[in-house]
Amino acid sequence: MTHSGLYPKFPVLLVDDEVEWLESFSFTLEYQAGITHVMTCSQSHEVMALLKEQPFSLVILDMTMPPPTGEQLLPLITAEYPDVPVVVLSGLNQLDTAVNCMKLGATDYYTKTTEISHLMTGLKRILTEQDLRRELQTLKSGLLSYGLNHPDVFEEIVTRSPMMISVFKYLEAVACSCEPILIVGESGSGKELIAKAVHRLSCPDAPWVAVNVAGLDDTAFSDTLFGHVRGAFTGADKPREGMIAKAAGGVLFLDEIGDLSLQSQVKLLRLLQEKEYFALGSDAPRQVEARIICATNCDLAGKQQSGAFRKDLYYRLCSHQVVLPPLRERSEDLPLLLTHFLEQAADQLNKEVPTYPPQLPVLLSTYHFPGNIRELRGMVYDALSQHRQGILSMDVFRQAIAIDESDKNAPTSCPITGRVMFPEQLPTLDEVAGQLVDEAMKRSQGNQSIASKLLGISQPALSRRLKKSSESCA
Structure with a gap:
């Protein structure tokens, strides 16, 4: 396009x-x-x-x-x-x-x-x-080079993560393709921002149309996307233009694609394969003139194996696939995002941008963020709304993390997926405890308050262990 x-x-x-x-x-x-x-x-x-x-x-x-x-x-x-x-x-x-x-x-x-x-x-x-030959050539040259050809396109995405830069390079390579793009990522990880970046790369002056398909039954899905002619059904007193027509020349973004019913999946598959559709009540085919981008937080591979998602549609959507890393894998972005959201919140709340304590990014890096960037944004806005003066308090962040981690269903920041493997000669309790303390201090960047919470002990108890360890090494 x-x-x-x-x-x-x-x-x-x-x-x-x-x-x-x-x-x-x-x-x-x-x-x-x-x-x-x-x-x-x-x-x-x-x-x-x-x-x-x-x-x-x-x-x-x-x-x-x-x-x-x-x-x-x-x-x-x-x-x-x-x-x-x-x-x-x-x-x-x-x-x-x-x-x-x-x-x-x-x-x-x-x-x-x-x-x-x-x-x-x-x-x-x-x-x-x-198109495929040109795309492959662009992809090879783009991934082998350093930097981005269009860095301005990604300005809205705050990151310095190498994983995200790789995503940007991939998007630059496939932007000229007419094949659909599937964006996969956890809730709140920025899938719509990625889709908008593709829009700016491929057709910035053309329409951008977004539809959340979650909760749409088959009739609503068809009417929303394809539109209808007058008299198509009871109450259709006048024709309605579908979202595909409104997105002509531009991008149609379909969010939560994993929640589509099987009936609607058949219609989406035809749309992608035949590049045409029928408005409800019409037998005249219409050409698809929009780039289609889909997004989901579901495991579509797992759903297609269980029969909840069509295999042919799954493979059709996988022509170009972008997997977004969750925030917990982008800890280097936490200071940037904190500053960005503080400036954004200060502007909306008409407040001065406060300084945050240097321990705050360290504390946040120990948290798993199930809600990803959206959750961090909510924390920052809540903290700034309660802020009066001086350095930004960490209390709101500590409370939010403690509430979430008290949920028995919430995953830990480092889940144990199986039994711990021990060497043939078992280490002593003191040796294992010493290694745990060292790892906690490493993850907390030397902050005893944060390290003690990771270990589930009080800060004085951690201080005693550290003092005992230093004396034994002296």
């Missing part, structure tokens, strides 16, 4: 000396295949100059023209622009001509009497393959 909503990103060049045919075939490409980015050329001697001026996705070349003929142009194009596929579309149905064209480098050969659906399918296949 280009900034103007044209497909493909680079134009398809039609070469034929019949101007009326060029106009007619351009119309056919748009309404039969959704190919809207077309350039025509009726003067064959201009073709090589056009190819030199700008990149093209595909050249569709007629054979019988005044010199240079298509047969003369074909080897020139394939020699100078080997990455541009050339499809020969001739009025002659001659086997020897077709074989010769393929030898000269043509990607495919059709006659103008070929059934239109067969021709359109072939052209769409070639364009898809071209």
